[in-house]
Amino acid sequence: MSSPADDPLPxxxxxxxxxxxxxxxxxxxxxxxxxxxLAILDAxxxxxxxxxxxxxxxxxxxxxxxxxxxxxxxxxxxLIDRVMSVVVVxxxxxxxxxxxxxxxxxxxxxxxAAHRDIARANMGVVPIGxxxxxxxxxxxxxxxxxxxxxxxxxxxxxxxxxxxxxHAYEGTLWExxxxxxxxxxxxxxxxxxxxxxxxxxxxxxxxxxxxIGDTDDGEERFEFGLDILVAGVDAAAKRAR
Amino acid sequence: MSSPADDPLPxxxxxxxxxxxxxxxxxxxxxxxxxxxLAILDAxxxxxxxxxxxxxxxxxxxxxxxxxxxxxxxxxxxLIDRVMSVVVVxxxxxxxxxxxxxxxxxxxxxxxAAHRDIARANMGVVPIGxxxxxxxxxxxxxxxxxxxxxxxxxxxxxxxxxxxxxHAYEGTLWExxxxxxxxxxxxxxxxxxxxxxxxxxxxxxxxxxxxIGDTDDGEERFEFGLDILVAGVDAAAKRAR
DNA sequence: ACCTGAACACCGTTCAAGT
DNA sequence: ACCTGAACACCGTTCAAGT
Numbered sequence: 001m002s003s004p005a006d007d008p009l010p011x012x013x014x015x016x017x018x019x020x021x022x023x024x025x026x027x028x029x030x031x032x033x034x035x036x037x038l039a040i041l042d043a044x045x046x047x048x049x050x051x052x053x054x055x056x057x058x059x060x061x062x063x064x065x066x067x068x069x070x071x072x073x074x075x076x077x078x079l080i081d082r083v084m085s086v087v088v089v090x091x092x093x094x095x096x097x098x099x100x101x102x103x104x105x106x107x108x109x110x111x112x113a114a115h116r117d118i119a120r121a122n123m124g125v126v127p128i129g130x131x132x133x134x135x136x137x138x139x140x141x142x143x144x145x146x147x148x149x150x151x152x153x154x155x156x157x158x159x160x161x162x163x164x165x166x167h168a169y170e171g172t173l174w175e176x177x178x179x180x181x182x183x184x185x186x187x188x189x190x191x192x193x194x195x196x197x198x199x200x201x202x203x204x205x206x207x208x209x210x211x212i213g214d215t216d217d218g219e220e221r222f223e224f225g226l227d228i229l230v231a232g233v234d235a236a237a238k239r240a241r
Numbered sequence: 242m243s244s245p246a247d248d249p250l251p252x253x254x255x256x257x258x259x260x261x262x263x264x265x266x267x268x269x270x271x272x273x274x275x276x277x278x279l280a281i282l283d284a285x286x287x288x289x290x291x292x293x294x295x296x297x298x299x300x301x302x303x304x305x306x307x308x309x310x311x312x313x314x315x316x317x318x319x320l321i322d323r324v325m326s327v328v329v330v331x332x333x334x335x336x337x338x339x340x341x342x343x344x345x346x347x348x349x350x351x352x353x354a355a356h357r358d359i360a361r362a363n364m365g366v367v368p369i370g371x372x373x374x375x376x377x378x379x380x381x382x383x384x385x386x387x388x389x390x391x392x393x394x395x396x397x398x399x400x401x402x403x404x405x406x407x408h409a410y411e412g413t414l415w416e417x418x419x420x421x422x423x424x425x426x427x428x429x430x431x432x433x434x435x436x437x438x439x440x441x442x443x444x445x446x447x448x449x450x451x452x453i454g455d456t457d458d459g460e461e462r463f464e465f466g467l468d469i470l471v472a473g474v475d476a477a478a479k480r481a482r
Numbered sequence: 483a484c485c486t487g488a489a490c491a492c493c494g495t496t497c498a499a500g501t
Numbered sequence: 502a503c504c505t506g507a508a509c510a511c512c513g514t515t516c517a518a519g520t
Contacts (some may be wrong), residue, residue: 028485051513062513064485072513123364123410126418126430133437133445140444153444154451155465162466166407169364177367189367196374203381203394204374210395224396224477225403231476232469269504292494301504303494308503313494 028058030068034078038115041079046117049079076121081129083115084108089138097146098230104139105164105226112168117176119168127161136161148237156233163225171218186212269299271309275319279356282320287358290320317362322370324356325349330379338387339471345380346405346467353409358417360409368402377402389478397474404466412459427453 036057040049051062051072058064069075087107090100112119127136136157143153177185193208204211213220277298281290292303292313299305310316328348331341353360368377377398384394418426434449445452454461 050511052511061486061488063487063515066514067484120365123407124361124414126414128430128433133442137442137445140448144444150448150451154448154454155462156469157452158462159466159469162407162411163404166364166403170403173365173367189369192369201374201378203385204378207381207391207395210391211398213395221396221399225400228397228400228470228473228477232473235472236465236469291492293492302506304496304506305504307495 028060028064028068030078032058033065033068033075034082037075037079038082041116041118046120049076051075073125077125077127077129080118080122080125080127081131083118084111084127084129084131084135086114087111087131087135089135089141092142092145094146097142098234100142101139101160101230101233102226104135104142105160106222108135108161108164109168109222112165113171117169117172119165119172122165123169143233146237147241148233149240152233152237152240156236160229160233163229167222167225174218269301269305269309271319273299274306274309274316275323278316278320279323282357282359287361290317292316314366318366318368318370321359321363321366321368322372324359325352325368325370325372325376327355328352328372328376330376330382333383333386335387338383339475341383342380342401342471342474343467345376345383346401347463349376349402349405350409350463353406354412358410358413360406360413363406364410384474387478388482389474390481393474393478393481397477401470401474404470408463408466415459 033054037049037054040053040057051065054075055062055065065075069078087104089104093100112122139157139160140153143156144150148156190208190212193204193211196205198205274295278290278295281294281298292306295316296303296306306316310319328345330345334341353363380398380401381394384397385391389397431449431453434445434452437446439446
């Protein structure tokens, strides 16, 4: 998960005697800090990504990071943008706009899901990094090219982004419960719903199976939301025209 | 914002000489702890709700709380359930199910919005308290009575709940930015989008006004999502039948 | 300009000891 | 059974001092 281009290299042997740049080697950089934060995120999860842990992994103290990032919030914004860099946006095709929107949303969800509970950090942030705006531009391009009015497209982009992040976050929570409380977590939840008094909770008690679903129905739940949202945007666009 | 019924009362004068219950007065209780946590939440926000602050406000140390709540997560779950207690669920009316769902979602959003950034805590939790299951039962009752199939109703309840919490949380973030960076935050964001190079970001740069909206268009954004989601559930239900 | 050690003001949780 | 003081192992951030 390391990004070799970001690692500081040892001095190149052929440049040994040559004139050095005026200031000594910069052992830290934004890139190196974000790369190290990503490694910790992937290995141990978001809670392990502290200024102290990142600094420690870089062989320095937490105060040193503040020469390169304003604070932890900025570090997390940079980390999110790094994670989002893998999402590619397609050239808009008005004939297939609904499928293009869905695929972009799946890709965004996958990018977040590939890095533990990074989605939790994304919840608390107005994403404004280079990749965030690149993806937002791509989503707006698909909607506008398909004839969705400006205001509807803007509202839709907002709602769709919210759904991606919220669903990715919900998925990590589910995983956390499963690993934390053993594989019987879903089973215990199912039993709890089933055991509710049917006179007061007729629906909850009889719908335990549907509410819990399989252990691995996150994909179906995500697609259900995708269908609903994209169909809703289509309807809103037609209404607005 | 205090709930007098939860405050420990001084000994009643008429009961002065009577036989006391076997153990000394219990100065702490779940109810008192949650009430104090709610007061701190309302006064200073979620970040101020720490075990130490709550204990301090109750005149004791943090360790004392652990006799009544398992950990901070449980305290936050109890707090969320307290906040949700104001939401009332209507008797299902199949003729008006879409409006009933929307109103229930507005009420849930309002309950969260009335207590600072409590929505952030709600993001990280599978709500299972008495009020959470009461509201879930009410939502499922509306959907099922209107003829929505079980599986669709279960998926819809999940997606709708996610939207309520995610939108409430997004709203608190916006407020935090506005108060933290002054009223010019929206203006600066608008200028940033406008200033993006139009050749690379034609849509973002030309849609700044639509994307930022008025300072107070949270209500419109929420209603937009409500329309889309409820219409989408209706379509999915019809497809499934 | 960049980096550092040390400190400040906090966290959640545990545990032995008290009543 | 309930409560407590003290400690453990952490946090993010600041600041004077170094180079």
